[in-house]
Amino acid sequence: MFVRRYRTPTVWREMERLQREMNRLYDAFSPRRYRTAPGYPAMNVWMAEDKLVVTSEVPGVAPKDIDVSVVNDTLTLSGERAPDAVEAGAQYHRSERGSGKFSRSLQLPYGVDANKVEATFKNGLLRIILPRKEEDKPRKIKVKS
């Protein structure tokens, strides 16, 4: 008896795999679109009408070694990640964690009140809350009839 085997041809399977891979890639870039940070550290900016929250992952940097400064609508993050104090004679198997000084500026979507900026640092995550400048807030204009 002749038994017919229903097997997807390899090419099709390969196409399917490609399609899945493409979908995964699209998922990765939407709805959020990620850009490559031009320098360290990478930052995310969350925006509400009257407040911005900037977050950044800076593991291993002591809070005292991070400098946050704001001038008008420009935020500057600078600091230093110190290299580990390693015992003499230690042999490295793997060294991926960088160290050194960093400094980066980011233009914010609107001007912020530098006096009211707050920053917290927890578990290697820096979070900066920047309230919008009073004079920069949008004004509602009433339409008269």
Added chain:
Amino acid sequence: MSDQEKSLEVQKEEVALEEGAEWARDRRVFLPRSDIYETSDHIMAVVDIPGAREEDIHVTLEKNVLTINAYVEADHMEGYSLAYAEYEVGDYQRSFRLPDEIDRDKIEATYRDGVLRLRLPKAEGAKMRKIAIHTD
């Protein structure tokens, strides 16, 4: 040591899954950047897992394989929209096969500022012994 001159990097590397497999959690999973070094009596593993809370870090040692799992809460903020994004938040996972037997009872783990440090003392039998060579 020239290794320590490594510069800071911004890109995260994602864990590659086998074909057909998917993560149970609907999150991306990254390979945490790590340093591993060894001295005569212990191995140190230093792992960057920013954003993970202490209680969400799971470290296991099975045979000689050290596995680090860290779950990170989603960064979604109610009432805010993500206006500009350069990094993605996700979990961390990584395994290392250790070169020596480890004294499991004496492993020390500390977590500070997003960096996990594991001190893995070598078991007595695994410590290097210098063997003297005699000549007749």
